[in-house]
Amino acid sequence: MRIIALPFAIAAHIGAAYAHDPARAVYVANAGVLVARGQTKILIDAFYAYSYDTYLTPPTAIEDAMMRGEAPYDGVDAVFVSHIHGDHFSPAPMLDYLRAQPAVRLFAPTQVVDALEEAGMEDGLRSRIVPVDIGPEDNARSLHFGDVEIDVVSLPHAGNRPEVQNYSWRVTLDDETTIIHFGDAGSVEENFARHSKHFSAREHDAAFPPYWWYDEPSGRGILENYVKAKQVIGVHIPASALGRGDETRRDLGGDVFTDPGEERVISE
Ligand SMILES: [Zn+2]
Numbered sequence: 001m002r003i004i005a006l007p008f009a010i011a012a013h014i015g016a017a018y019a020h021d022p023a024r025a026v027y028v029a030n031a032g033v034l035v036a037r038g039q040t041k042i043l044i045d046a047f048y049a050y051s052y053d054t055y056l057t058p059p060t061a062i063e064d065a066m067m068r069g070e071a072p073y074d075g076v077d078a079v080f081v082s083h084i085h086g087d088h089f090s091p092a093p094m095l096d097y098l099r100a101q102p103a104v105r106l107f108a109p110t111q112v113v114d115a116l117e118e119a120g121m122e123d124g125l126r127s128r129i130v131p132v133d134i135g136p137e138d139n140a141r142s143l144h145f146g147d148v149e150i151d152v153v154s155l156p157h158a159g160n161r162p163e164v165q166n167y168s169w170r171v172t173l174d175d176e177t178t179i180i181h182f183g184d185a186g187s188v189e190e191n192f193a194r195h196s197k198h199f200s201a202r203e204h205d206a207a208f209p210p211y212w213w214y215d216e217p218s219g220r221g222i223l224e225n226y227v228k229a230k231q232v233i234g235v236h237i238p239a240s241a242l243g244r245g246d247e248t249r250r251d252l253g254g255d256v257f258t259d260p261g262e263e264r265v266i267s268e
């Protein structure tokens with residue numbers, strides 16, 4: 001073993017900094033979140049351009065910071081896309097980001113990768129993209145990249161849209177913090193019941209369901225019986241909730257992100 005002569009005081013300081021640096025989630029907009037644990041960072045559903053006159057798109061300042069890799073969006077390891085809808089993913093900002101941040105990997109449904117191809121993706125980007133093609137009845141797929149471990153299942157999109165590949169990404173950062181995102185999954189119990197082993201295979205520190213699950217007994221049931229997360233933070237709230245976080249959380253009876261840039265500590 002080679003001993004690296006790092007002055008003890010510095011080594012101790014670095015160790016302490018990491019030990020006391022809690023994992024956190026930062027809201028981008030709509031279903032878009034950054035999750036960071038120490039130097040390990042991921043983004044989900046953060047590059048898109050359509051509001052459909054209802055939802056927030058990423059504010060220019062946040063989009064610029066992501067593109068430039070400025071804190072807290074510096075050192076992102078991997079980005080994930082739940083599905084192809086324009087309030088979660090658009091080819092142009094996704095390609096701009098992959099070009100601007102050459103160390104980042106993208107994990108996405110094949111439909112999303114096909115859309116990038118159609119938008120003129122250059123050959124050089126392809127090796128950094130992991131397309132996933134699974135159906136709702138398929139077992140979870142597990143993937144690894146650097147300090148992130150990934151499990152993904154296909155959960156049908158709300159409102160009977162079987163043509164859309166909608167994926168639930170579960171990501172464990174540094175073997176410590178596990179988060180789970182659902183895209184626009186409908187709160188249909190059987191779609192979760194068939195993956196009950198997958199959901200119970202890890203402890204979920206934080207879950208990011210679409211906010212409408214709070215209003216549906218089936219959504220609450222799924223959170224309670226399958227997801228069992230220590231912390232639930234709803235996403236995908238309409239833009240009308242901007243600046244009305246406390247009121248919105250009270251009305252929904254649960255936590256939800258309303259204002260881009262707001263943060264939560266993810267407790268372990
Ligand atoms: Zn959708």
Ligand SMILES: [Zn+2]
Binds near residue numbers: 085087184
């Ligand atoms: Zn959506």
